[in-house]
Amino acid sequence: MSHKKYITNIDQIPELNRLEEHHRQKLKAVQKRYAFRSNGYYQSLIDWNDPKDPIRRIVIPSADELQPWGELDASGESLYSKAPGLEHKYPDTAVLLVSDVCGALCRFCFRKRLFMDDNQEVARDVSAGLAYIRKHTEINNVLVTGGDPLLLSTRKLTEIIEQLRAIEHVRIIRIGSKMPAFNPFRILDDPELLEMFKAHSQPNRRIYLMAQFNHPRELTSEARRALDLVLQSGVTVMHQTPMIRGVNDSAEVLTELFNELSYMGVAPYYVFQCRPTEGNAAYTVPIEEGYAIFAKAHQNCSGLARRCRYTLSHATGKIEVAGLTDDQVFFRYHRPADPQQNLGELLAFPRNPEAFWLDDYTDPQPLASNQKSAFC
Incomplete structure (x- = not known):
């Protein structure tokens, strides 16, 4: 199978033919609810x-996805929509949703709603979003995401980057992408993309590639070459990943991932608590277990890798899991949506090993009560 070939139906995966028919029908029911997409390169890693x-767990549907749990917009992103395709949650940061396509679709995606037929959050015409950014001079940082911006043509992506670069108060442009993991040939086979990076990542106005790698197995020789070319183009590369049950819920796996990335000059940035998004029950690790794994992973990492934070992207802001005692768990508002209310606020709650989200500590009817049976 060509590494460029995209797969959008599980019937195109010959290895699944060995499954019993009733199991295949369950997977088709999942596919009907939540879109499936992969490609020849990523399939070859399974x-x-x-x-x-x-790798199979990241991309191949599972019958567990139909377990009732969570909601499609678990972080309340729609609350911060200010123009078509534009979110403004933090004072100095805007988010442009420019694509509703990815190189493959993570089964635990927190924006799976974007890949449903009736979704209108992504704007193919970003003019209204750009106009909003021009008007709001407090915005110095724009995250271009989706979907995956690197699924746009280089011409289209260049148009967006050029228009952002022309806005004087926008000093940082971030591009959120999993293409270095899903299909690094998008970078390896396109010198024009690298030339665009080189032209627009300037010494005092950098482009950052926010690359997602969930597991060390994704760091193939092709992925490493692609990252190196991006770094050589003057782009700063950062790393982030959610913690996912059955993928990286292991201190040894996270340590290897952090170390290998830092050896390449890619800075580990965030490990996210998997959001309580609809369909994500079986992929989510309880907060306290996740933090314990994360903290242990740090023990064998250099200080460079230890800059990474374990956080929740909550509707009220980005909240860091700050620590545990025998009796309590501590959170800190790392980036509050309303800095007048929550800036630097430290939260302490009694330990709850079945808590999967901040609301499980504050809500008398927590989400965890619906998920308890998922791992029994």
Whole structure:
């Protein structure tokens, strides 16, 4: 199968033919609810002889996705929509949703609503969003995301970057992408993309590539070459990943991931608590367990890798899991949506090993009560 070939139906995966028919029908029911997409390169990374293969778990549908739990917009992103395709949650940061396509679709995606037929959050015409950014001079940082911006043509992406670069108060442009993991040939085979990066990532106005790698197995020789070319183009590369049950819920796996990235000059930035998005029940690790894994992973990392934070992207802001005692769990508002109310606020709650989201500590009827059976 060509590395460029995209797959949008599980019937196109010959390895799934070995499944019993009732199991295939369950997966088709999942696919009907939540879109499936992969590609030849990423499929080639799956060890089909390992039923617990992490790459398979990232991209291949699971019947567990139909377990009732969560909601489609778990972080309340719609609350911060200010123009078509434009979100403004933090005072100095705007988010441009420019694509509703990815190189493959993570089964635990927190924006899976974007890939549903009736979604209108993504704007192919970004003019209204750009006009909003021009008007709001407090915005110095724009995250271009989706979907995956690197699924746009280089011409279209260049148009967006050029218009952002022309706005004097926008000093940082971030591009959120998993293409270095999903299909690094998008970078390796397109010198024009690298030339665009080189032209617009300037010494005092950098472009940042926010690259998502969930597991060390994604760091293939092709992915490493692609990252190196991006770095050589003058773009700063940062790393982020959610913690996912059955993928990276292991201190050893996270340590290897952090170290390998930092060796390449890619800075680990955030590990996110998997959001309580509809369909994500079986992929989510309880907060306290996740933090314990994260903290242990740090023990064998250099100080460069230890800059990473374990956070929740909550409707009220980005909240860091700050620590545990025998009796309490501590959170800190790292980026509050309303800095007048929550800036630097420290929260302490009694330990709750079944808590999957901040609301599980504050709501008398927590989400965790719906998920308890998922791992029994």
